[in-house]
Amino acid sequence: MTLFECTGISKQFSTQFVLNNFDFSVAAGDKWDIRGASGIGKTTLFKLLLGFIQPESGSIHYKGKALTSKQVWQVRKDVAYVSQDAHIGHGLVNELFIETAGYKNNHSRYQTREQLAMHLDFFELNPGILNKPLEQLSGGEKQRIALINALMLNRTIFFLDEMTSALDGRMKIRTRDLFFTQNDWTVLSISHDLHSTTYPNTQTLTLGK
Amino acid sequence: MEAAQDLSPLSLLFCALLMLLPLAAVWYFRLGLVKNVLISSIRMVVQLVLMGVYLELLFKWNVGWINLLWFLAMMTAAMFSVLKNSQLNAKRLAWPVLASFALTNLFILLYFNGLVVRLDSLFDAKYIIAIGGMILGNSLRGNVVGLGDFYQSIAKEEHLYTYKLGLGASSYEALLPFAKQSFKAAIMPGIASMATMGIVSVPGMMTGQLLGGSVPMTAIKYQIAIMVAILTSTVIGIALSLIFTTRIAFDRNGMLRKDILHSNSSQNYHR
Numbered sequence: 001m002t003l004f005e006c007t008g009i010s011k012q013f014s015t016q017f018v019l020n021n022f023d024f025s026v027a028a029g030d031k032w033d034i035r036g037a038s039g040i041g042k043t044t045l046f047k048l049l050l051g052f053i054q055p056e057s058g059s060i061h062y063k064g065k066a067l068t069s070k071q072v073w074q075v076r077k078d079v080a081y082v083s084q085d086a087h088i089g090h091g092l093v094n095e096l097f098i099e100t101a102g103y104k105n106n107h108s109r110y111q112t113r114e115q116l117a118m119h120l121d122f123f124e125l126n127p128g129i130l131n132k133p134l135e136q137l138s139g140g141e142k143q144r145i146a147l148i149n150a151l152m153l154n155r156t157i158f159f160l161d162e163m164t165s166a167l168d169g170r171m172k173i174r175t176r177d178l179f180f181t182q183n184d185w186t187v188l189s190i191s192h193d194l195h196s197t198t199y200p201n202t203q204t205l206t207l208g209k
Numbered sequence: 210m211e212a213a214q215d216l217s218p219l220s221l222l223f224c225a226l227l228m229l230l231p232l233a234a235v236w237y238f239r240l241g242l243v244k245n246v247l248i249s250s251i252r253m254v255v256q257l258v259l260m261g262v263y264l265e266l267l268f269k270w271n272v273g274w275i276n277l278l279w280f281l282a283m284m285t286a287a288m289f290s291v292l293k294n295s296q297l298n299a300k301r302l303a304w305p306v307l308a309s310f311a312l313t314n315l316f317i318l319l320y321f322n323g324l325v326v327r328l329d330s331l332f333d334a335k336y337i338i339a340i341g342g343m344i345l346g347n348s349l350r351g352n353v354v355g356l357g358d359f360y361q362s363i364a365k366e367e368h369l370y371t372y373k374l375g376l377g378a379s380s381y382e383a384l385l386p387f388a389k390q391s392f393k394a395a396i397m398p399g400i401a402s403m404a405t406m407g408i409v410s411v412p413g414m415m416t417g418q419l420l421g422g423s424v425p426m427t428a429i430k431y432q433i434a435i436m437v438a439i440l441t442s443t444v445i446g447i448a449l450s451l452i453f454t455t456r457i458a459f460d461r462n463g464m465l466r467k468d469i470l471h472s473n474s475s476q477n478y479h480r
Contacts (some may be wrong), residue, residue, distance in 0.1 A: 036277050047371075050371070050375055052371050052464060053464075069460075069461035073379075073463075076374055076375055076376075077377050079373070079375065080376075081375030081376070083368060083371070083372050083375065085368035085374075087368055087369050088372060089384070090390075099386070100376050101378070102382075103376065104379065104380075105379070106376070111260045120385075127294075151377070153376065159375075
């Protein structure tokens with residue numbers, strides 16, 4: 001099934017085009033490595049798909065329906081998004097999980113505390129981190145907390161913007177393994193890293209070419 | 210009861226002489242503010258004289274609907290002042306903020322005049338204009354902080370806001386933490402000033418009443434009542450302003466419209 005279908009979209013900031021007459025199609029289960037120099041429009045693509053910005057021209061469809069306001073809210077319900085920006089909230093780590101679990105859309109789906117403990121373990125984080133203020137975490141810790149929060153959403157489409165940029169080599173590989181080897185997950189991953197491992201069925205989209 | 214002693218032309222002359230001291234200081238230290246002090250003083254005098262003229266008229270006529278109309282004009286001025294000081298687009302947000310002020314202040318004023326002061330005529334000029342002006346004026350700062358802080362923090366922390374939307378939050382759910390924070394910032398000074406009431410200064414309203422001949426206990430009872438009214442009006446006013454303006458300030462995708470905040474205000478803003 002086709003999830004996202006971009007046809008001829010263009011987006012410019014001031015006078016510069018970041019995406020120009022761009023076509024892109026994502027099917028369920030696809031794994032995409034999205035690459036390209038800084039400022040080339042990788043994050044812009046995520047923002048367009050999530051309805052945070054609108055293209056100047058062209059059309060975007062999600063599950064066969066045009067990305068109207070109604071459909072935008074559906075995308076945000078279905079996609080687990082890890083933003084490049086490390087600012088994921090104020091207050092304690094635990095409060096981030098509680099707030100996210102409390103959103104009406106997540107009520108029945110958000111994972112349990114047992115699963116949270118497993119994720120913390122996987123990402124080599126001490127459970128004591130739950131009582132730390134988000135502002136005091138290191139970049140790598142924040143990144144892993146954002147990844148765990150995305151996993152807790154129990155969704156199958158992932159938009160990962162520089163998800164491993166602040167992780168060490170071993171953890172980078174572990175994290176990529178996790179996301180790229182699940183058959184039923186659809187993964188769009190933006191990265192600047194040069195990866196030694198490639199996974200079967202992974203497609204590469206290089207922007208700016 | 211005896212009214213405060215009138216000030217004769219000679220008194221005013223002495224008052225004007227007193228002005229020479231700050232002027233001399235400003236000039237001597239080369240603060241470059243001589244012109245500002247003069248202009249501000251002249252503006253104050255002209256505005257207050259005009260106020261004296263129309264208050265005399267309003268008090269003489271004392272017609273309910275004119276008093277109300279006057280109060281509406283005061284609220285309109287307050288609305289523009291709040292939007293200007295919080296750097297928000299008046300064209301877009303004038304109506305929702307005015308609606309919020311009108312609902313809040315009319316409710317508080319009628320409640321106050323009817324149930325607290327127990328006036329026979331609810332729309333008496335003295336009470337509508339004096340009490341209303343007092344409540345309105347004192348809730349302004351809270352409204353500026355509340356509205357300004359809310360929209361500026363969303364513009365500044367746009368990534369955090371969109372992150373929440375991406376997690377599946379409705380716009381209400383994503384905005385709530387921002388609203389709580391701004392609400393707090395807006396009412397904290399009011400709560401703090403309640404706690405120092407009667408220690409640091411004699412509040413303006415009490416001064417007026419004492420000079421006007423009220424006994425201290427009456428003045429104090431009014432002061433307590435007015436403080437409660439001001440806090441209530443600040444809280445309800447901000448809540449309604451936030452509720453009413455968010456309906457206009459955000460588009461159907463939940464994004465803050467670009468023209469709500471005046472450009473570069475977010476860069477000038479420090480939390």
